[in-house]
Amino acid sequence: MKITNKFNVPEPLVALAKKEYYTKGKADYSVTEIMSPPRIQRLRRRHWDDMEQDVTDTLWSMLGSALHVVAERSEVHDHLNEERIYVEVDDVVLSGSIDLQQQVKGGIALKDYKFTSVWAVMNDKPEWEQQLNVYAWMVHKVKGVAIKGLQICAILRDWSSRKAQNESDYPPAQIQMVDIPIWSFDKTEKYVRSRVELHKESKVLADWDEELPECTEEERWVRSTTYAVKKEGRKTAVRVFDTQEEADKLIAEADEKDRSKLSVEVRKGEPVRCAGNYCGVNQWCSQYQNYLKEQSC
Numbered sequence: 098m099k100i101t102n103k104f105n106v107p108e109p110l111v112a113l114a115k116k117e118y119y120t121k122g123k124a125d126y127s128v129t130e131i132m133s134p135p136r137i138q139r140l141r142r143r144h145w146d147d148m149e150q151d152v153t154d155t156l157w158s159m160l161g162s163a164l165h166v167v168a169e170r171s172e173v174h175d176h177l178n179e180e181r182i183y184v185e186v187d188d189v190v191l192s193g194s195i196d197l198q199q200q201v202k203g204g205i206a207l208k209d210y211k212f213t214s215v216w217a218v219m220n221d222k223p224e225w226e227q228q229l230n231v232y233a234w235m236v237h238k239v240k241g242v243a244i245k246g247l248q249i250c251a252i253l254r255d256w257s258s259r260k261a262q263n264e265s266d267y268p269p270a271q272i273q274m275v276d277i278p279i280w281s282f283d284k285t286e287k288y289v290r291s292r293v294e295l296h297k298e299s300k301v302l303a304d305w306d307e308e309l310p311e312c313t314e315e316e317r318w319v320r321s322t323t324y325a326v327k328k329e330g331r332k333t334a335v336r337v338f339d340t341q342e343e344a345d346k347l348i349a350e351a352d353e354k355d356r357s358k359l360s361v362e363v364r365k366g367e368p369v370r371c372a373g374n375y376c377g378v379n380q381w382c383s384q385y386q387n388y389l390k391e392q393s394c
């Protein structure tokens with residue numbers, strides 16, 4: 098991966114961005130790798146040397162790494178920082194790096210630090226639940242201890258104190274502890290095996306992009322098309338609908354004097370992860386390139 102410096106930031110930051118803090122050690126896969134779509138993983142491995150990222154786009158991952166380094170230095174009784182754990186499953190070695198393990202009555206509680214957005218803590222994040230439950234499964238397998246709690250320590254990078262004072266459902270502080278439901282051991286093991294199998298199969302297909310399993314709508318972060326009713330002189334939409342019919346109906350039912358000021362703005366849906374190249378491989382991905390061709394027809 099090449100790190101560019103398009104905005105001329107100081108070289109020490111560039112050097113930091115180039116440094117890889119993350120290593121999966123002797124493992125075949127990390128937990129986050131098996132959770133992510135096989136298509137992304139295969140394409141990233143294949144095109145790693147050609148991939149490019151600007152240093153300014155690495156800020157949050159740099160700060161994430163920095164937080165882990167700082168956390169490692171903080172020694173607190175009954176708390177274990179940054180432990181890497183290995184588990185063999187179906188001839189594959191899986192590794193997971195557990196941010197924090199706290200000794201609690203009857204077992205261990207696991208916590209994971211995330212630099213994230215306010216939106217993330219106000220909405221469901223199934224990947225947090227998957228990741229922490231796989232860690233719990235690994236810790237239980239390796240240490241034989243009961244897992245008594247799972248939490249995300251969410252550090253909200255876009256938090257606003259003004260909104261916290263004025264909006265009742267807004268997170269009240271910049272750091273939020275998010276409780277994660279604990280799965281049964283069997284459910285997690287089934288999940289791990291299914292993900293490992295998927296990645297093993299796609300490894301065999303690594304050289305035939307067309308045959309790689311396609312990313313699902315959920316994995317592509319597909320945002321549906323919506324229909325916003327706008328009013329002349331007003332910045333925000335009056336209402337946003339899922340269908341054109343609903344938007345048209347609102348206008349048809351409006352007072353006659355208002356009707357001429359209303360219009361429908363079509364907000365076209367798209368696969369956000371592909372279009373924003375959040376996977377980093379959209380230029381080499383046949384699934385996304387085919388999608389673009391279909392859109393241009």
Ligand code: SF4
Pocket residue numbers: 134136137140312316317368370371376377378379382383384385
């Ligand atoms: S471009 Fe889209 S479909 Fe292709 S690998 Fe990335 S997320 Fe998946």
